[in-house]
Amino acid sequence: MDGKVQLYQRTGSPNWQCACSINGRQQRANTREDSLSRAAVFAREWYLALISADRPAPNVRSDKASKPAKPTSAPRAIAVSGPPVRTFREAARRFMIEFEAITQGQRNAIYVHGHRRRLANHLVPFFGATAVDDIGAGMIADYRIHRMSNGRRGKPPARSTMHQEIVCLRQVLKTAIRHKWLDHLPDLSAPYGRSGKVSHRAWFSPEEWRTFDAALRERARNPLKEQWRTATENLRDCVLFMVNTGLRPDEALRLEYRDVAIVVDEATGERLLEIAVRGKRGVGWCKSMPEAVAPFRRLKSRNAGAPLDRLFPSLQNELFNTVLDELNMKVDREGQRRTAYSLRHTYISTRLMNGADIYQVAKNCRTSVEMIETYYASHIKNVIDASAINVRKTPPSRQKASAPPV
Structure with a gap:
C-alpha cells in the first residue's frame, strides 16, 4: 500500500x-x-x-432541493473477513492425496498405509479443527504430552513410534507451506530431550542360534501333530533362508520363485543364491551365503513352487514365537523382543564378526554404512582390533656415556 x-x-x-x-x-x-x-x-x-x-456520494438530479447531507465520520474499525482458514484436517487430506499419487510405485504400500493410520488414529483427532497457522511449538509439545499420557494399555508409545508420528506431522505442515496456507514450519523438536540410547538390535548370538536351530530341527522332525509337519518344516527352512540372506521380513514375503536363481560365484567358486529383492528401497540385489541353497531347494520341492508362486505365502509368527517362548529366548539381555527381523540382524552381526567388509555388507543388505556402524558394529567385539589398541611404547635404552677423547 x-x-x-x-x-x-x-x-x-x-x-x-x-x-x-x-x-x-x-x-x-x-x-x-x-x-x-x-x-x-x-x-x-x-x-x-x-x-x-x-468518499462523498455522487450528485443525484432531483426536482426538490436536496438537503445537505450530514457529515459522517469514518468508522474506527471495520471487521473484514480475511482469507479462508485452513484447518489441519484439510491439510492432512491434501497431503494424503499428493503422497499417494506422487510416490506411487516408489513407496511401499505398507509405509503409505502407516501414514494414513497415524493421521486417522492420532494426529487428526488432536489437531483436526485447528487452523494450521495456530499450530506452534507449544501445541506440538501438548501433543507429545497427550500421547505419553494416553498410550495403549496404559503404556506410553515407543520412541520410534513418536518419531514416526512427528515425521508425518512435519509432512502435513510442509504440504500447507507449499499451498501457502502456512508461512513457516514450527519447531518440532522434543523439548528437554537428549539423544536416545543406541542399543543393539535383538539378534541371536552364535550360542543362542545353535540352541534355536536345534529346537527348530527337532520340531520339524517330531511335530506335535502329523498334520503340522509341513508347516514346521517350512518354518525351519524359512528361518535358515532369512538368516543366510539378511532379507527383511517384508522383502521375503514378496519373493517369488522366479526372483531367486542358483548360481556359482566367480570370486569364490561357491554355489549360492542370487536374489532380486523388492522392498522399501525399491529393487535391489542380494547374494546369499552358501547355506541358503539347501533350504531354498527343499522349499521349492516340498511346495511344488511355480515361477509365479510366493516362497513364503505368510510368516508363521505364532509357531516362531512358540519355539522362542519354550526356550525362554523371546527377550534378549537388553530387553529387546526377538522377531523375524532378528534374523536379519543376526546375519549382519555374524558377517561383521567374521571380518566381512562393512561397505559390502551394507550394499548386500540395501542399507547404509552409517546404520550398520550405529546399530551393529559398535556392539561387535570382533570389530575392535586389540593389536591396534594394546600398543606399548618401548622405553629408550640407557647407554653409558662414552668417555671424552684424550
Whole structure:
C-alpha cells in the first residue's frame, strides 16, 4: 500500500495491529491475526473499506432541493473477513492425496498405509479443527504430552513410534507451506530431550542360534501333530533362508520363485543364491551365503513352487514365537523382543564378526554404512582390533656415556 498502512505488534500481544491516516484522522484496528501475511491481507481490505466509506456520494438530479447531507465520520474499525482458514484436517487430506499419487510405485504400500493410520488414529483427532497457522511449538509439545499420557494399555508409545508420528506431522505442515496456507514450519523438536540410547538390535548370538536351530530341527522332525509337519518344516527352512540372506521380513514375503536363481560365484567358486529383492528401497540385489541353497531347494520341492508362486505365502509368527517362548529366548539381555527381523540382524552381526567388509555388507543388505556402524558394529567385539589398541611404547635404552677423547 506504498506505506499508507502500518502494521505493528503491541507488547504482550501476539496479534498484529494496523493503522492509517484518513483525511488527517488516525485510524487503528486489531487484525486479530498472529500471522503477518494474513494480517497484511486484512489491513489492505480494511484500508480500502475506509477509503470507500470516506468518499462523498455522487450528485443525484432531483426536482426538490436536496438537503445537505450530514457529515459522517469514518468508522474506527471495520471487521473484514480475511482469507479462508485452513484447518489441519484439510491439510492432512491434501497431503494424503499428493503422497499417494506422487510416490506411487516408489513407496511401499505398507509405509503409505502407516501414514494414513497415524493421521486417522492420532494426529487428526488432536489437531483436526485447528487452523494450521495456530499450530506452534507449544501445541506440538501438548501433543507429545497427550500421547505419553494416553498410550495403549496404559503404556506410553515407543520412541520410534513418536518419531514416526512427528515425521508425518512435519509432512502435513510442509504440504500447507507449499499451498501457502502456512508461512513457516514450527519447531518440532522434543523439548528437554537428549539423544536416545543406541542399543543393539535383538539378534541371536552364535550360542543362542545353535540352541534355536536345534529346537527348530527337532520340531520339524517330531511335530506335535502329523498334520503340522509341513508347516514346521517350512518354518525351519524359512528361518535358515532369512538368516543366510539378511532379507527383511517384508522383502521375503514378496519373493517369488522366479526372483531367486542358483548360481556359482566367480570370486569364490561357491554355489549360492542370487536374489532380486523388492522392498522399501525399491529393487535391489542380494547374494546369499552358501547355506541358503539347501533350504531354498527343499522349499521349492516340498511346495511344488511355480515361477509365479510366493516362497513364503505368510510368516508363521505364532509357531516362531512358540519355539522362542519354550526356550525362554523371546527377550534378549537388553530387553529387546526377538522377531523375524532378528534374523536379519543376526546375519549382519555374524558377517561383521567374521571380518566381512562393512561397505559390502551394507550394499548386500540395501542399507547404509552409517546404520550398520550405529546399530551393529559398535556392539561387535570382533570389530575392535586389540593389536591396534594394546600398543606399548618401548622405553629408550640407557647407554653409558662414552668417555671424552684424550
